[in-house]
Amino acid sequence: MRTAADELARKLIFEGIAPQAAVGVLSRSAMHVGGDVDTIFDLASLTKPATALAIATLGLKGRLLGALVQEARGTWSETTPLELLLAHRAGLSAHEKLYAPMLVDEPIDRVRAMNTAANARRETDTSAPVYSDMGYVLAGEALARATRHQDAGLAIAECVLSPLKLDGELGTSRDLGLSSKLDRVAPTEDVAWRGGVIRGLVHDENAWALTGRGGSGHAGLFGTITGVLKFGRAALDLLMGQPSPLGTHDIDWMVKERPGGTLRAGFDGKSESGSSAGTVLGPRTFGHLGFTGTSVWIDPDQEVVVAILTNRVHPTRDNTKIRDARPWAHDELAKIGLR
Numbered sequence: 001m002r003t004a005a006d007e008l009a010r011k012l013i014f015e016g017i018a019p020q021a022a023v024g025v026l027s028r029s030a031m032h033v034g035g036d037v038d039t040i041f042d043l044a045s046l047t048k049p050a051t052a053l054a055i056a057t058l059g060l061k062g063r064l065l066g067a068l069v070q071e072a073r074g075t076w077s078e079t080t081p082l083e084l085l086l087a088h089r090a091g092l093s094a095h096e097k098l099y100a101p102m103l104v105d106e107p108i109d110r111v112r113a114m115n116t117a118a119n120a121r122r123e124t125d126t127s128a129p130v131y132s133d134m135g136y137v138l139a140g141e142a143l144a145r146a147t148r149h150q151d152a153g154l155a156i157a158e159c160v161l162s163p164l165k166l167d168g169e170l171g172t173s174r175d176l177g178l179s180s181k182l183d184r185v186a187p188t189e190d191v192a193w194r195g196g197v198i199r200g201l202v203h204d205e206n207a208w209a210l211t212g213r214g215g216s217g218h219a220g221l222f223g224t225i226t227g228v229l230k231f232g233r234a235a236l237d238l239l240m241g242q243p244s245p246l247g248t249h250d251i252d253w254m255v256k257e258r259p260g261g262t263l264r265a266g267f268d269g270k271s272e273s274g275s276s277a278g279t280v281l282g283p284r285t286f287g288h289l290g291f292t293g294t295s296v297w298i299d300p301d302q303e304v305v306v307a308i309l310t311n312r313v314h315p316t317r318d319n320t321k322i323r324d325a326r327p328w329a330h331d332e333l334a335k336i337g338l339r
Helices: 004-014 044-058 082-086 110-118 133-147 152-161 205-211 225-240 322-337
Strands: 021-026 031-035 170-172 221-223 286-290 294-299 304-310
Touching: 004 021, 004 031, 004 322, 021 225, 021 322, 031 225, 044 082, 044 133, 044 152, 044 221, 044 225, 044 286, 044 294, 082 133, 110 133, 110 205, 133 152, 133 205, 152 170, 170 225, 221 225, 225 294, 225 304, 294 322, 304 322
Parallel strands: none
Antiparallel strands: 021 031, 021 304, 170 221, 286 294, 294 304
8 A cells, every 4th residue: 555655756756856756754753755765866965964974973073174184285275174164164166077087088186176176265255155065075085084084985884874774775886886786776867978877876976086986075875765864863863962873972063053044064954935845844954955856854843854865867957846846745744754
């Protein structure tokens, strides 16, 4: 028998939001999931909260970028604390094409790429918050250096995913062994310069260029709907002071309101009107969206976590129907969880 969550996932597919979809809600008493629940999706920027949480577990938020990443020394970002990178308040541009050499079949120089990211200062109003992948590229590199790992994906696994026993549900393409599980992986975009339809490899171009099958600070994680819900629950437990395999780390600084907008550190907050989180979740709700068509929202007052995973970029990112779908879909999930 189909559940309400199944029907919601079917509606997302039927209305052309995405070819595949999995949805779910996790309350203190129950988990409800539906749709393509066994499918592994490219989580895109849902990687960012995991990067921030890993940094929180290590107590690195106050460390200066240049102290951990040599390529940042002598740049605009050398004395920037990691917390400002995570909060999108480091004065960096939103995006740089670090992958550009690959477009002409040239190899990536990672030293130059990190230096470029660290020097990607906006020309105007560097004090205002601006959503920046560059900040997370750098924060992820700092995390990897601090833990002496090859990339941020391995550091996230060690600091967050393994303690939560999520290794088989969340991880990078490398760590989940996706090259041998392609039948379980939702395809993303059809990109000519990358050889066609991307499947089992990270969709984000900079993450692909910098870390391949591994993970960067801004993108690179894949996962199932249950894995994302459990991750959201872990963040909620830490915030509420509940017993957690991650310990008793303070994450208030990650979700607190900050001046200049809704962007937090690792998460976004819910805007007063027109939020993609919908209207059922409360005003203290925090969460994140992913470019590939993913999202997670956490309401600390009603103690519910809702998540939607889709591959709306397949076969093209030009499909933007997810924007209108997210508010009502999150509302429907929240209603299921609060029954």
